[in-house]
């Protein structure tokens with residue numbers, strides 16, 4: 001066996017989770033090495049639509065019900081704290097991340113949808129999130145670009161957007177400035193405990209580390225399985241659309257209570273239209289590919305909610321794989337039965353929550369108490 005590279009902490013995965021964890025450790029003087037099988041930020045963290053969410057996602061609220069929402073609710077303070085961190089990241093990382101926090105609006109087309117919006121808002125408020133119910137007139141005043149068909153909505157002032165092409169690279173650059181070693185084109189092949197250390201076999205040779213952090217996104221399950229801890233982390237292909245730039249007219253992050261939708265206007269004027277519409281797996285090579293049916297449906301919904309989109313040209317649609325868990329909750333903390341092996345897996349909304357999940361993970365790796373009750377997010381919930 002080739003001589004193993006030694007490091008204090010090995011991070012697997014160069015998306016937002018991995019790059020931010022590397023930064024929060026390196027700035028405390030911890031020796032850290034990050035490996036990424038491709039290049040940094042090429043998977044979900046660089047291909048997402050850049051929404052900064054704070055609220056309970058509406059779709060599972062409807063599909064999984066209010067009991068689910070109550071079990072998800074402990075995640076809300078994390079999301080809110082993450083957005084507080086986002087506010088300071090541009091100066092901390094010395095990079096324009098295009099962070100804009102002008103609020104998120106969930107709009108309803110029917111009175112029945114409106115009742116659901118109100119029930120969700122009540123639960124969110126009970127967990128410390130500021131949410132304002134909007135009547136039809138309020139909605140006209142706050143968001144005049146929304147269709148007259150909409151009967152009302154809810155405004156969550158904390159929410160907004162940032163540029164996913166910039167965030168993880170900015171964390172990585174700052175981590176490097178603090179001495180982190182970042183190795184791209186290095187795939188993890190195997191991982192085994194060796195006394196109080198772990199030895200990782202990678203495509204560039206073995207690495208021996210006292211602590212290991214799994215930031216593998218949709219691949220985090222197979223990575224944990226190398227240590228005998230299979231985790232039911234899902235990878236779902238979904239797609240996002242971007243239009244040509246328009247003069248500024250959509251101020252908020254917009255959601256719809258009737259169908260899947262997120263819609264926002266980026267700093268350059270382009271509209272980003274998504275909401276988790278499914279892409280497909282290619283039969284030829286197993287990669288995610290655009291689903292034209294989803295494309296049409298997504299644009300139809302967007303135009304129903306924001307009629308001003310009718311004349312705008314679409315310039316690109318892309319698929320990418322989002323990391324999911326069935327309960328939508330993150331998996332954070334030291335893995336049960338595997339001292340020194342940590343999990344930083346934030347599903348579905350891991351762009352929004354990336355900073356706080358990484359901060360918490362770094363604190364745990366350094367042996368500190370992060371000041372959060374992490375019991376709801378433990379991998380123990382998967383124990384038989």
Ligand SMILES: Cc1cc2nc3c(=O)[nH]c(=O)nc-3n(C[C@H](O)[C@H](O)[C@H](O)COP(=O)(O)OP(=O)(O)OC[C@H]3O[C@@H](n4cnc5c(N)ncnc54)[C@H](O)[C@@H]3O)c2cc1C
Nearest residue numbers: 013015016017037043045048049051188217349350351352
């Ligand atoms: C289309 C789309 C839109 C989305 N929109 C939003 C949004 O608007 N707001 C929001 O909050 N969230 C959004 N998300 C979710 C969010 O992007 C993800 O939850 C988040 O980026 C996950 O970050 P991560 O670093 O854990 O994973 P990733 O960014 O996927 O990074 C994991 C990295 O691990 C690497 N890796 C895996 N296996 C190995 C191995 N064996 N060896 C070495 N490296 C390995 C991968 O190559 C990858 O680079 C969206 C996701 C998608 C796909």
